[in-house]
Amino acid sequence: MDDHGRTARWEQRVEFPLAFASLAFLAAYAVRVLAVGLSPGGQDGCLAVMLGAWVLFGADYAVRWRLSGQRLRFVRTRWLDTLVLVLPLLRPLRVVKLYEAVQRRHGRPRLALHARVMVYAGLSTALLGFAGALAVYQQERGAPDATMVTFGDAAWWTCATFATVGYGDISPVTPGGRLIAVGMMACGLALLGAVTGSFSSWLLQVFSREGDERPPGV
Missing domain, CATH: 1.10.287.70 (Helix Hairpins)
Structure with a gap:
């Protein structure tokens, strides 16, 4: 199987976990900002969820970079994924990719x-x-x-x-x-x-x- 095929298979496997990680990141961030009087333990828990989501995004980015075999060209062609990794506020956009994946699994888009x-x-x-x-x-x-x-x-x-x-x-x-x-x-x-x-x-x-x-x- 070529590099493109391996990358496509990997993306299909992780698209749902990464989308849920995006929702978890957004929920933890919202609790951390909006919850008045949140205990230090709660703050640390929200921070751990946010860091865990970032680790998942980083691991996914590294694997796809490795499978693509494109080196620096991967960063240029996948600029949105690079921005999502660097800028935390863009991580919820992975949820949009989940909607797209559900549409694909139903066959032709409705x-x-x-x-x-x-x-x-x-x-x-x-x-x-x-x-x-x-x-x-x-x-x-x-x-x-x-x-x-x-x-x-x-x-x-x-x-x-x-x-x-x-x-x-x-x-x-x-x-x-x-x-x-x-x-x-x-x-x-x-x-x-x-x-x-x-x-x-x-x-x-x-x-x-x-x-x-x-x-x-x-």
Whole structure:
């Protein structure tokens, strides 16, 4: 079996465990940030779950790198996997791959291409938005002159940022919060562009189909 075949078999074996590890990471991170008065043991337990998920991602990345035989080219061609390994906030995106795997195991995807793009973008937006709100809230709470004093404020700010509205009523004031904000702005623009472009393409196909079905001379 060639390198591509071995890599494909490995990815099929680990896609479900890695997706559940992503959910465990997100849940542990949410508890660590939102649970008020969490005991030191609970904090350590959440941290252990998060580190365990990172170890699983690192092991998977190393195995696929080894099986691919591509060396540095693997890093360039699998840039999303590299970002997921380096940036913790992107790890929940593995859940989107779980949805894709379930669709493949049912044979032909039930949704059309445009619908799948919008579903994937919607799932990615929800997961990234929740993780980003947690991260920016962790940075901003307790900071001097902070306008983001509750997690609800962080969620509202995340929605406004992803929608590129930018009301300005709530904004990060810490360097870490602003760095997270830059990343979320970029993600929001990309996801919004994917959904808008896919929806526009679907509308064009619908109108074109209606024009082809219209009787001549009408």
